[in-house]
Each structure stands twice: as structure tokens, then as C-alpha cells.
Amino acid sequence: MKFVNFLFHIYQPPVQEFDMLAKIVRESYEPLTRKIREASGLKFTLNINYSLVELLHDPFPQILENIRAAHDEGILELTETGAYHPIFPLIPYEEVERQIRLNHEGNQRLLTAEFNPQGVFSPELAFTGNLASQLKSLGYQWTIADDGNLDYYGIEVPFDTVYCQDELGVLLRSNHWSNRFANNDNNWVHGQEFVEELLASMKQWMGDQDGYLIIALDGETFGHHQHKYSEVFLSEMFAAFDQHKDEIRTAHLAEIFHHFKQVTQFIPPGSWSTDRADIDNRDYFSWWKSHKNPIHTLQWQFCDLVLDNVRRLNDKNLNGDMDKALYSCQFWWANYWKFDKPENSQEIYKGAFNLMRILQKAWVMTGNDDDIGKGEKLFRELVTAIENKRHLLENR
Amino acid sequence: MAKMYVAFLLDLFQPSSQNDKVIDEVTRECYQPLVELFNSKPNAKFTVSLANSLASLLIEFRKDKVIEGLKQAVKFGKIEMIHTGAYHPIFPLLPDQEVKRQIALDKDLKSEHFGVTTTSGIFSPEMCYHDKLLPLYQEMGFQWTIIDDCVMEINGIRIPQHEIYHVNDIAVFMRSELWSNRIKNGHHLTGREFVRQMEAEIQLQQQDCYTIIAISGETFGHHVKYYQETFLRDMLCKLSKSDSVELCLVSDLLNIKGLSKIEKPKEVGQIFEYFPPCSWATQPDNYKRGDYYPLWKSKDNPIHENLWKLTDLIWDANSNINFNIEGDEQHSGLNKLRDLLDRAFYSTQYFWASIWFWNPERIYEGIDLQMRTLYLTASLMDNYELLKAGQEIYTQLMWAIHQRTQEELNSELDKSLAKLNTDSDFKKRILPWLNSIKQAIDYHELRNINNT
Numbered sequence: 001m002k003f004v005n006f007l008f009h010i011y012q013p014p015v016q017e018f019d020m021l022a023k024i025v026r027e028s029y030e031p032l033t034r035k036i037r038e039a040s041g042l043k044f045t046l047n048i049n050y051s052l053v054e055l056l057h058d059p060f061p062q063i064l065e066n067i068r069a070a071h072d073e074g075i076l077e078l079t080e081t082g083a084y085h086p087i088f089p090l091i092p093y094e095e096v097e098r099q100i101r102l103n104h105e106g107n108q109r110l111l112t113a114e115f116n117p118q119g120v121f122s123p124e125l126a127f128t129g130n131l132a133s134q135l136k137s138l139g140y141q142w143t144i145a146d147d148g149n150l151d152y153y154g155i156e157v158p159f160d161t162v163y164c165q166d167e168l169g170v171l172l173r174s175n176h177w178s179n180r181f182a183n184n185d186n187n188w189v190h191g192q193e194f195v196e197e198l199l200a201s202m203k204q205w206m207g208d209q210d211g212y213l214i215i216a217l218d219g220e221t222f223g224h225h226q227h228k229y230s231e232v233f234l235s236e237m238f239a240a241f242d243q244h245k246d247e248i249r250t251a252h253l254a255e256i257f258h259h260f261k262q263v264t265q266f267i268p269p270g271s272w273s274t275d276r277a278d279i280d281n282r283d284y285f286s287w288w289k290s291h292k293n294p295i296h297t298l299q300w301q302f303c304d305l306v307l308d309n310v311r312r313l314n315d316k317n318l319n320g321d322m323d324k325a326l327y328s329c330q331f332w333w334a335n336y337w338k339f340d341k342p343e344n345s346q347e348i349y350k351g352a353f354n355l356m357r358i359l360q361k362a363w364v365m366t367g368n369d370d371d372i373g374k375g376e377k378l379f380r381e382l383v384t385a386i387e388n389k390r391h392l393l394e395n396r
Numbered sequence: 397m398a399k400m401y402v403a404f405l406l407d408l409f410q411p412s413s414q415n416d417k418v419i420d421e422v423t424r425e426c427y428q429p430l431v432e433l434f435n436s437k438p439n440a441k442f443t444v445s446l447a448n449s450l451a452s453l454l455i456e457f458r459k460d461k462v463i464e465g466l467k468q469a470v471k472f473g474k475i476e477m478i479h480t481g482a483y484h485p486i487f488p489l490l491p492d493q494e495v496k497r498q499i500a501l502d503k504d505l506k507s508e509h510f511g512v513t514t515t516s517g518i519f520s521p522e523m524c525y526h527d528k529l530l531p532l533y534q535e536m537g538f539q540w541t542i543i544d545d546c547v548m549e550i551n552g553i554r555i556p557q558h559e560i561y562h563v564n565d566i567a568v569f570m571r572s573e574l575w576s577n578r579i580k581n582g583h584h585l586t587g588r589e590f591v592r593q594m595e596a597e598i599q600l601q602q603q604d605c606y607t608i609i610a611i612s613g614e615t616f617g618h619h620v621k622y623y624q625e626t627f628l629r630d631m632l633c634k635l636s637k638s639d640s641v642e643l644c645l646v647s648d649l650l651n652i653k654g655l656s657k658i659e660k661p662k663e664v665g666q667i668f669e670y671f672p673p674c675s676w677a678t679q680p681d682n683y684k685r686g687d688y689y690p691l692w693k694s695k696d697n698p699i700h701e702n703l704w705k706l707t708d709l710i711w712d713a714n715s716n717i718n719f720n721i722e723g724d725e726q727h728s729g730l731n732k733l734r735d736l737l738d739r740a741f742y743s744t745q746y747f748w749a750s751i752w753f754w755n756p757e758r759i760y761e762g763i764d765l766q767m768r769t770l771y772l773t774a775s776l777m778d779n780y781e782l783l784k785a786g787q788e789i790y791t792q793l794m795w796a797i798h799q800r801t802q803e804e805l806n807s808e809l810d811k812s813l814a815k816l817n818t819d820s821d822f823k824k825r826i827l828p829w830l831n832s833i834k835q836a837i838d839y840h841e842l843r844n845i846n847n848t
Binding site: 384 | 790795
């Protein structure tokens with residue numbers, strides 16, 4: 001039997017504007033969750049950050065209801081994650097634990113009381129060995145990483161075993177198949193074409209043996225990023241899985257983890273965006289913190305300073321603001337490839353000014369001019385670096 | 397025999413963000429020697445404007461001798477301490493009610509710490525003038541103010557020598573730009589030479605005359621080292637033997653019989669009613685292009701333009717806030733905001749962004765203080781749009797300062813390279829080094845382009 005897991009990762013940052021959220025709900029979340037809810041007999045995995053649950057709770061309760069119902073019926077497996085989508089390896093350990101706790105409690109409160117995941121989806125599949133031991137100590141059994149970095153280290157991509165590091169299962173996402181969806185790097189017009197190609201490919205790779213393959217990607221790919229993957233495509237894909245159920249089955253990650261033999265293996269650091277050049281440069285998280293990117297350097301120096309100020313103060317409201325302020329998108333928009341248009345600076349500024357607002361609040365409470373002075377200095381260096389790049393792009 | 401009355405108005409000021417090291421230095425070089433001079437010379441008579449911001453720093457940094465010395469000088473009539481804006485803002489560019497508040501804060505401090513309860517003169521920081529200020533001063537009970545004479549003649553206004561202009565009972569003195577600048581810039585001018593020149597001037601006159609010198613107090617000892625000795629002390633010694641030149645307070649001029657009062661007529665066909673808008677740094681060219689306060693708000697200066705956009709945005713947002721709410725938590729937030737509003741708009745931050753002066757760190761200090769004010773305003777009013785508007789201005793400011801920094805750096809390097817062409821030995825040693833700096837700057841720019 002061939003097992004395939006689809007992991008849909010859906011997330012919006014806490015600063016997302018309502019109009020954009022409504023558009024994504026209409027184009028993607030509503031049809032996707034509805035089709036999943038209707039797909040009895042199939043199994044999927046969903047990672048939804050508490051950040052999005054919070055945003056959907058009041059204006060779009062139907063989305064959460066679809067997820068809840070699909071989870072209750074055993075269609076959907078839910079994963080644990082960081083509430084506000086921080087890059088786990090880039091924030092302090094205690095912040096990782098805090099984000100996981102907030103996600104757990106928040107999703108139990110607003111999504112489903114039955115929210116008790118066995119596995120953790122690290123935002124952007126950012127993985128390091130330290131994270132594995134930390135997640136294990138928090139009681140989780142497995143996590144997910146990308147298989148794109150294995151080849152560099154001469155590690156074979158498994159299909160009939162599950163790799164473990166520090167006694168934590170590290171399930172590996174197929175970079176190839178996931179990105180064919182995400183980048184629209186294929187010629188599938190109908191859902192069944194994908195299923196048939198996938199099945200043929202798995203048979204070729206695995207022969208007659210049991211094996212598995214994990215496709216993990218942004219849920220927004222379906223209908224929002226890629227309009228061709230509409231609900232019609234999803235219906236066709238789900239029907240094709242049902243049609244070929246004697247040869248290929250959709251499965252939860254927990255099922256794969258328990259079904260296949262576990263083998264200890266070193267898993268290299270990286271994310272689902274790490275490429276060969278990043279590994280060569282030892283710049284594993286270059287989309288969010290590249291040591292070659294002066295804007296990233298300043299963003300993180302500023303973020304670390306604000307975090308330190310806020311946690312020292314230990315004010316409940318301010319701590320809550322800080323939790324939200326760690327979201328990854330602000331760093332993502334500053335990366336080499338995304339900051340390629342002057343207007344993209346606005347997304348970087350959203351995060352930066354949000355952090356500055358928090359620092360200002362902390363200063364009002366403490367009155368410590370030294371602390372805010374250091375922050376203001378870093379902040380103006382950051383804004384100057386962003387403006388410098390923005391003007392270069394404008395004059396290009 | 398006609399007499400020349402000379403009055404000195406010394407403006408003592410440091411911004412509230414000034415650090416202790418600078419305060420130590422200026423105290424040692426200027427404030428302390430000045431105060432000793434005031435109290436030790438029998439014929440010392442000076443009009444002093446002391447900004448709250450500086451007085452508070454002197455108190456905070458325990459400059460007790462200066463504080464006590466000033467008190468003593470006030471008590472014995474060696475100085476008259478006049479009023480000004482507490483934190484040295486540019487009055488004509490401030491909302492009217494804030495001008496009044498700045499003066500009221502100044503009055504409170506002068507009364508509490510120096511025992512000054514009279515309201516004789518009012519000194520607008522940087523001598524920035526606009527007709528709209530006169531009714532405010534009058535309403536607050538002042539007898540006189542002072543403006544610079546630099547752009548009077550190009551507006552057809554005669555600079556008086558024997559008379560004192562009055563507008564509705566408030567006297568408007570004129571500062572002698574000529575003599576103030578000669579003293580300010582004349583590093584080698586001695587006190588006795590100054591008195592000799594004053595004596596020569598009065599010999600040509602049939603009537604009593606007066607000259608008012610108004611300059612930064614820090615000129616004496618800090619800007620010009622030991623100038624309090626070579627100019628002020630020397631002048632006081634010479635004056636003690638002079639029959640035709642007499643030192644007096646500015647307020648004394650109102651009571652000198654030889655100096656008459658004239659009502660200033662309203663002007664017709666001008667942009668002003670009584671006197672043109674100006675400062676003690678406004679030159680005729682500045683005035684003609686509409687730059688009435690050129691060191692603090694100059695046209696075509698992108699830093700000034702954005703800095704004032706930020707300032708105006710904050711004032712607009714605060715125009716309807718009631719700061720008198722009692723009791724609750726909001727009250728402490730409002731108090732903090734009120735304090736920031738008082739302190740955030742001091743003149744120096746604009747000054748260091750002018751075409752003639754450049755110090756980005758001093759500008760940043762002002763911007764940071766303004767942004768703290770903006771964040772607190774937005775937070776108390778729950779006004780996200782205000783925050784967004786301020787943030788946009790902030791990014792433009794950072795870019796404008798960055799550009800100016802690059803220009804200044806390039807200009808300095810070009811000057812150095814040009815200078816080298818006339819000094820061949822030095823050239824051999826230093827040229828490779830300077831070229832490598834230029835290459836590094838070019839490389840930095842190129843790398844930024846490549847990064848895009």
C-alpha cells in the first residue's frame with residue numbers, strides 16, 4: 001500500500017487586514033475546509049496557527065466549524081505549532097515553549113476542546129537538532145522537516161522508514177511534490193491527473209513495498225495563490241484518491257509515524273525554503289535571518305531588544321502584544337528575493353513599527369530612557385537601511 | 397553730553413536632552429565664570445534669559461554654585477532675569493496656547509527657584525518674531541520684547557537710536573545685529589576696544605542713544621574660550637572709567653529720560669502689520685525668499701519639511717485633548733503626554749538640520765522625542781491613522797537624513813582631496829587612504845544596487 005499525506009498549513013499574521021482576510025476566506029479557506037469536511041473516508045492533516053483561529057473566530061465561524069467537524073469525524077488530524085508563527089530556531093527556547101502553549105490553549109478554547117496533537121508543525125518547517133530535543137521534552141512524538149537538504153549530506157530520503165532524532169520522529173516532506181503544487185510547476189488540469197502521476201511515480205520509486213510520501217504546503221495555494229486549484233480540482237483529486245484506494249491511501253502523519261519502522265538519523269538544519277546556496281553559505285534560514293542581509297540583522301537586533309525589554313517588565317498585556325509581534329512575515333518580506341519592489345517595504349514596516357509601538361508602551365511603563373534610547377538608535381538604522389534599499393529599487 | 401546706553405541680553409540655553417558631560421564642560425567654561433563675574437564686578441548689569449530646560453539640568457546635575465550665584469545676582473540687581481519659552485521652542489511656529497504655556501512654565505520655574513516674580517521682558521527663543529505674538533505678550537503682562545534689526549531696513553522700517561518703538565503699550569526693542577555679530581564672531585575683539593568704538597559713535601550724536609547686544613551666553617567661555625575675561629571683564633573695567641558709555645539692563649532703557657517712546661504705525665501693503673517676521677539669524681536674502689526662520693524652517697530643506705510635518709501632525713492631534721481629567725489611570729498617561737509636549741519641540745533639533753549646520757545625532761534626539769509623543773498620543777486616543785501618518789513621515793525623515801549624511805561625507809572628502817593638490821608631501825601619504833575611503837563608499841552603494 002502506498003500512503004500519502006497532505007498537510008495543509010493555513011496561517012495569517014496577526015496584523016493581517018480584514019479585507020485581505022475576507023478575500024482569502026472566500027477564495028481558499030471556505031472551499032478547502034468545506035471539501036475536506038465532505039471528504040469522508042479520506043484523511044488529511046491541517047496545521048492552523050492560533051493567530052488565524054483568532055482572526056476567523058468572530059467574522060468567519062463557519063471555517064472553524066468545518067475544521068472542527070472534519071476533526072471530529074476523523075478526517076482531519078491537527079498539528080501543534082507556534083501561536084503567532086515565529087521561526088522556532090530563531091527565537092529563545094522559552095519563547096518557543098510559550099508560543100506552543102499559547103497555540104495549544106488558544107486552539108483548545110476557540111477551535112476544539114479535542115485539540116491534543118501528537119506532532120508539531122514548526123512554522124516554515126524550520127528545523128534544528130535542538131528543536132527536536134526541546135519538542136520531545138514537551139511531550140510531542142514527532143515533527144516535520146523538509147527532505148530537500150538531505151541529499152547535500154548524503155542522506156537518503158526514506159519511504160519505508162521514519163527518521164528519528166533525539167527520540168523525536170522527524171517526518172520528511174517531499175520538497176519535490178510539494179513545490180510542484182506550490183510553484184504550479186506541473187501540467188495537471190484535473191485532480192485525477194495529479195493522483196495518477198503521483199501513484200505511478202511512487203510505484204516506480206518504491207516498487208511493491210509499502211511506502212509513504214508527504215506533501216505539505218500552504219493551504220492558501222488552493223484557490224488563493226493558485227486559482228487553478230479550485231474546489232473543482234480538489235473534488236477531482238479527492239474522488240481520484242477514493243477511486244484508487246486499493247493502491248494508494250491518504251493517511252494522517254501519526255499513522256505514518258506509527259506504521260513505519262523508526263530509524264535514528266541526523267537531520268540537517270533548514271526550512272522548506274532552504275536551497276543549495278543557503279547550505280553552502282551555512283545560511284539555513286536565509287528567508288528570515290540571513291547573515292548576508294543587513295536589514296535582517298537590524299530587524300533581529302531590534303526584535304531581540306524589544307523582547308528583552310518586554311519580558312523583563314512582565315506585564316500581561318504587553319506580553320500578549322509581544323507574542324504576536326514575533327510573526328515571521330515581517331522578516332520574510334525583507335529577504336533578498338521578496339524585497340524586490342519598493343512597495344514591499346510596507347510589509348517590513350508593519351512588523352518594525354509594531355515592535356516600536358510595543359517598545360514605546362514599555363517605556364511609558366518604566367520611564368527608562370536608556371532602554372528606549374538603544375531601541376530608537378537601532379530602529380532608525382533599520383528604517384534607514386530599508387529606505388536605502390527602497391530608493392535603490394525605485395531608481396533601478 | 398550725549399550718552400550711549402549699552403544693554404547686554406545673554407541667552408543661556410541647553411536642550412533638555414543634553415548630557416551631563418556637556419553640562420559639566422559648559423558650566424566649567426562659561427556658566428560658573430559668568431556667574432562669578434556678575435557677582436564680583438560692581439558695575440555688572442546684564443539681562444539674562446535662562447531656559448527652563450537648562451535650569452532643570454543645572455538643578456539635576458547639582459550645579460549649586462551656578463544656581464546660588466544666579467539667585468544672588470538677581471537679588472542684588474546685577475542681572476535681570478527675563479522670561480522665555482521654557483523648553484526653547486520657536487514661538488511663531490507653535491500654537492498660540494502653547495506659547496502661553498511655555499511662558500507660564502518659565503514663570504513658575506523662575507519664581508520657584510530664582511525668586512523672580514516680575515514680568516518685565518519676554519525673549520522669544522532665537523529671537524523669532526511674528527506680529528501675532530505681541531497680543532499674547534501683552535495679555536501676559538510683559539512690558540517689552542526684543543526683535544532683530546536685520547531685515548527692518550529692507551522693509552522700510554527705520555532702526556531707532558534714540559527712541560523705543562511701542563505697539564499698544566508693549567515696547568519692542570531692536571537688537572543690533574551689527575554689534576551682536578561683531579562680538580559673537582569677533583574672537584579678538586577686546587572689551588576696551590568695544591567701549592572705545594561705542595564712545596566714538598556717541599561723539600557723533602547730539603542725543604542719548606542705546607545699543608542692545610543680544611547673543612548666546614555660551615559665547616563667553618564656551619564658544620569663544622576665555623571670552624568672558626578678554627571681552628566682558630575687560631569691558632567692565634573700561635566702562636568704570638567711561639563718562640559717555642553706560643551699561644544698563646534692557647528694562648532700564650524704558651526709564652531713561654533721553655530715550656523717547658514712539659508708537660509704531662501699522663504698515664500698509666506688507667505681509668505684516670508692525671514688524672516683519674524674522675529671527676536673529678534671518679538675512680535679507682532669507683527674508684526675500686520667504687525663509688523667515690531659516691535655521692529652523694527653511695524652504696527646500698527636506699529634513700526641515702518633514703520634521704515640521706511631524707511637529708504639526710502631533711500638534712493637530714493634541715489640539716482637542718483635555719489635559720485636566722482627574723483621577724484615573726488615564727490621568728497619568730495624560731500627564732506624561734503633557735510633559736512630552738512641553739519638551740519635544742525645542743529649537744536645536746531644527747537648527748542642526750539647517751543648511752549651515754549639521755549634526756544628525758542632535759536631529760535624531762528631537763525626532764525620537766517627537767515620536768515618543770506621537771506614540772503616546774495615538775495610544776491614548778486609540779488613533780491608528782495618526783500612528784500610520786507619523787510613521788510615514790518618520791521613514792521620509794530617515795531617508796532625508798541619510799542622503800544629507802552622504803552628501804556631507806562626500807563633500808568633506810572632495811574638499812580634502814582638493815586640498816591635497818596644493819600639498820604634495822601630504823598628498824603622497826594620505827591620497828591612497830582617502831581614495832580607499834571613496835572606493836569603500838562607492839562599493840557600499842554598488843553593493844546595495846547589486847542586492848536589489
